[in-house]
Amino acid sequence: MAAKKLAILTGGGDCPGLNPAIRGVVLKATDLGYECLGVQEGWKGMISGDAKPLRREDVEEIVGRGGTILGTSRTNPYKKEGGVEGVVGTFKKLGLHALVAMGGEDTLGVAAKLYKEKKLNVVGVPKTMDNDLSATDYTFGFDTSVTVAVDAAARLIDTGRSHRRIMVLEVMGRHAGWVSLFTGIAAGADYVCLPERRVDVADMTAKLRQAHKRKNVALVVASEAIDMGDSGKEELDQFGHMILKERGVGEKLAKLIEKETGIETRAAVIGHIQRGGAPTLFDRMLGTRAGVKAAELVDAGDFGKMVALRGDKVVPVSLSEATGTLKTVTPEWFSLLDTLTAGAAKTSPAKAAVKS
Numbered sequence: 001m002a003a004k005k006l007a008i009l010t011g012g013g014d015c016p017g018l019n020p021a022i023r024g025v026v027l028k029a030t031d032l033g034y035e036c037l038g039v040q041e042g043w044k045g046m047i048s049g050d051a052k053p054l055r056r057e058d059v060e061e062i063v064g065r066g067g068t069i070l071g072t073s074r075t076n077p078y079k080k081e082g083g084v085e086g087v088v089g090t091f092k093k094l095g096l097h098a099l100v101a102m103g104g105e106d107t108l109g110v111a112a113k114l115y116k117e118k119k120l121n122v123v124g125v126p127k128t129m130d131n132d133l134s135a136t137d138y139t140f141g142f143d144t145s146v147t148v149a150v151d152a153a154a155r156l157i158d159t160g161r162s163h164r165r166i167m168v169l170e171v172m173g174r175h176a177g178w179v180s181l182f183t184g185i186a187a188g189a190d191y192v193c194l195p196e197r198r199v200d201v202a203d204m205t206a207k208l209r210q211a212h213k214r215k216n217v218a219l220v221v222a223s224e225a226i227d228m229g230d231s232g233k234e235e236l237d238q239f240g241h242m243i244l245k246e247r248g249v250g251e252k253l254a255k256l257i258e259k260e261t262g263i264e265t266r267a268a269v270i271g272h273i274q275r276g277g278a279p280t281l282f283d284r285m286l287g288t289r290a291g292v293k294a295a296e297l298v299d300a301g302d303f304g305k306m307v308a309l310r311g312d313k314v315v316p317v318s319l320s321e322a323t324g325t326l327k328t329v330t331p332e333w334f335s336l337l338d339t340l341t342a343g344a345a346k347t348s349p350a351k352a353a354v355k356s
């Protein structure tokens with residue numbers, strides 16, 4: 001075996017839980033006799049060879065810290081000239097035995113390819129506030145970001161009730177509606193708009209009118225990714241995902257609701273506030289357990305795997321299985337939503353679109 005040396009990188013959008021995961025890898029790997037390095041800013045640092053030592057004293061106090069101490073980027077080595085060669089070269093130059101890549105579908109998709117095509121010893125750790133990775137029950141980052149959004153929703157209800165308004169909260173989640181779904185359920189929303197389900201405007205406005213009549217306020221939680229009829233104009237990032245710089249869905253929805261109901265409506269966008277702050281207990285525990293398991297997989301030589309939460313166990317699954325398809329909200333969740341918001345909503349499995 002090559003030197004007992006491993007590197008860690010964090011790629012894609014940051015999220016709470018990354019620091020506990022980095023700490024988990026370093027503490028376990030150090031215990032197993034490994035030297036650890038922290039690659040700076042995701043795949044970007046792996047291409048340029050930017051890595052710094054990670055010792056026990058660098059990580060022992062980061063369990064409660066948001067973000068990632070390593071920095072991150074949305075760099076895709078497969079979309080950069082010489083990118084893949086750069087990654088392979090850095091791996092050799094640093095004398096690595098293994099690389100632990102922490103990321104979502106994009107970052108781990110690159111890890112899966114590097115394992116398959118370049119035979120690099122990689123282990124993946126799933127993170128994303130979107131919770132849209134297949135093969136794992138939850139990703140860390142999700143619990144914290146939803147907790148923050150639920151708190152924001154409660155604040156909106158307070159001010160909305162005082163002014164007898166309908167309030168719209170736009171949340172992140174890109175292509176999947178998990179953040180919107182869980183925020184809506186936990187905040188007691190009167191309507192939840194998901195990218196996976198067509199919004200029926202007549203049904204939505206009827207429910208909002210009824211709720212507003214009962215409570216003097218009504219709350220809508222809307223995913224940033226619902227289609228308000230102007231998709232196709234967005235810029236794409238190196239992984240081909242929309243760069244949602246203008247988070248305008250909530251505002252558009254509020255205008256539409258006000259027009260249809262005649263009730264004053266306001267929108268708020270929580271945006272990146274959702275991604276910051278101290279990780280919740282759940283995210284600290286999941287991040288820590290995932291990090292420790294990743295170090296164990298490295299030591300066992302079990303590469304090409306991602307650590308996954310299955311029930312209450314953290315287990316290895318194949319990286320290619322985990323990154324094959326995006327995990328989106330399934331129709332069983334729609335019926336739960338319909339139970340929680342008065343009346344039965346009309347559903348359509350078609351791509352989300354607002355029809356009026």
Ligand code: F6P
Binds near residue numbers: 013172173174224275
């Ligand atoms: O993928 C995580 C996420 O927070 C999405 O929910 C959101 O659409 C996107 O990242 C925002 O990306 P950026 O931080 O690059 O604006």
